[in-house]
Amino acid sequence: MDWLSLQGRMPRDAGLSRRSARLAALEAVLEGRHYDSLQYPFSKERTEAGEYIPLDERRPSVRTGLCRVVVEDSVSLLFSEGHWPTICADDPRTREVVARLVDGCRLNEVMLDAATRGSVGSVAILLRVLKSKPFFEVLGTKYLTPIWRQDDPDQLLCVTECYKVSALDLRAQGFAVDPSAGPYWFKRVWDNQAECWFKPLPSYADPAEMELDPERSVVHGLGFVPIVWIRNISGSFGHDADGPDGTCTFASAIDTVIEVDYLLSQAGRGLKYGSDPTLVLKDPSAGFSGGVASRVGGASSALTLPPEGDAKLLEINGNAAAAVLAHVKELRAIALEAMHGNRAHGDRGGTAPSGRAIELMxxxxxxLADRLRISYGEGGLLPLMRMVCRASARVKGGLIVCGVAEQDLDPSGLSLSWPSWFPATAADRQAQASSVVTLLQSGVIGEDTAFNIIAPLYGLGVRMPPEPAAENGQAAE
Known part of the structure; x- marks a missing residue:
């Protein structure tokens, strides 16, 4: 069974768009739920009526989760504790406030969640300002529809969220709806002035007819849509090159991963049969058709047969399991190559490899992570920081960051300084230090440049150049 046929068996709401169905199916793969629509477990070979169940109608008993592994490995190279970028800015106060914001709002956790959920194609990060405090929320995009401004395609005009929800869930949130009316439409819209909520309507109604709910709508007055829309692997060929989604990280390997799951499940089934083979009895006096009958339970009990009878074990050759494992190994390499995953085996090295050797492995x-840095760094984290700076000028009294009110933050010069992919060893540090000393003594680089080269190796901050002197010859304050 391939990915296309499996998608056809997944439940799909006819009231939602094809884009929503596609993103929902990819999310199911990421979360390991893509086999849940299959009715029968892999161990069940026949129905209650005795009919044989084909393999593609059973849920595999082995799930490698290879797509999730590659996503988590690539995301860990982006925003984990040892790979978080340093956010630089021209204004020293902006640098200090952004550093406090990262720690106070646990921004690395937010970006890890965004990069993981956005691997299906896109993700959105919502900025909320509650009592002058900034909060960040990661939004899945399968039910979101963005509209960009015609005169400035980089700026959002509005974002609409619309999907179906059960009446019980709405009542739990305080909505006065009829629980017997079935599912309802839920809708809200973000624009440059407010977050507009709408009164729910039954699913048989047109969501375009939903009325505004003034009690739940919130006016933020920021002057911009407080959402950063991030396309996964931007600039590459995707399902819709001009649409709101980028390329899915693992879409090219889903078919191969499904094949691996079924092969491993079938290999495990064969090994179980080999441990407890089916016993076939040939006894003409038993009264069966043809004198042949099968007995499940193996050879643990002794049998007494007439002279013309016979008994054999219906076994599976053990070489078949080895062949399956060899084939699975090749399929796994193909899937990792398609997703740009890690195919190296570090346990084959005799000595501890250096940081550069690990990079080559x-x-x-x-x-893959280098391309994701563009999407979630320059295309996600930096716009989010610029949005915070703009909000500090719009919120009365400024934003409260770690208990301190900050107003009119300057976003000029915001950039990211990424650390090395892997920590340097003592030999790497020695070689780097020797090179820097040689360049410094020869006058090729200055002390500030030499410090900034060595600083990432020892966890030091970046040294900024001194401010220019005033026109009267005195140092500028």
Whole structure:
């Protein structure tokens, strides 16, 4: 069974768009739920009526989760504790406030969640300002529809969220709806002035007819849509190159991963049969058709047969399991190559490898993470910080960051300084230090440049150049 046929068996709401169904199916793969629509377990071979159940109608008993593994490995090279980028800015106060914001709002956790959920194609990060405090929320995009401004395609005009929800869930949130009316439409819209909520309507109604709910709508007055829309692997060929989604990280390997899951499940089934083979009895006096009958339970009990009878074990050759495992190994390599995952085996090295050697071993994964840095760094984290700076000028009294009110933050010069992919060893540090000393003594680089080269190796901050002197010859304050 391939990915296309499996998608056809997944439940799909006819009232939602094809884009929503596609993103929902990819999310199911990411979360390991893509086999849940199959009715029968893999161990069940026949129905209650005795009919044989084909393999593609059973849920595999082995799930490798290879797509999730590659996503988590690539995301860990982006925003984990040892790979979080340093956010730089021209204004020293902006640098200090952004650093406090990262720690106070646990922004690395937010970006990890965003990069993981956005691997299906896109993700959105919502900025909320409650009592002058900034909060960040990651939104899945399968029910979101963005509209960009015609005169400025980089700026959002509005974002609409619309999907179906059960009446019980709405009543739990305080909505006065009829629980016997079935599912309801839920809708809200973000624009440059407010977050507009709408009164729910039954699912048989047109969501375009929903009325505004003034009690739940909130006016933020920021002057911009407080959402950063991030396309996964931007600039590459995707399902819809001009649409709101980028390329899915693992879509090219789903078919191969499904094949691996079924092969491993069938290999496990064969090994179980080999441990407890079916016993076939040939006894003409038993009264069966043809004198042949099968007995489940193996050879644990002794049998007494007439002279013309016979008994054999219906076994599976053990070489078949080895062949399956060899085939699975090749399929796994193909899937990892398609996703740019890590195919190296570090346990084959005799000595501890250096940081550069590990980079060469994980070159495919690094190439993937390097492209994700563009999408979630320059295309996600930096716009989010610029949005915070703009909000500090719009909120009365400024934003409260870690208990301190900050107003009119300057976003000019915001940039990211990424650390090395893997920590340097003592030999790497020694070689780097020797090179820097040689360049410094020869006058090729200055002290500030030499410090900034060595600083990432020892966890030091970046040294900024001194401010220019005033026109009267005195140092500028």
């Amino acid at each position: 994980c070159q495919g994964l690094i190439w």
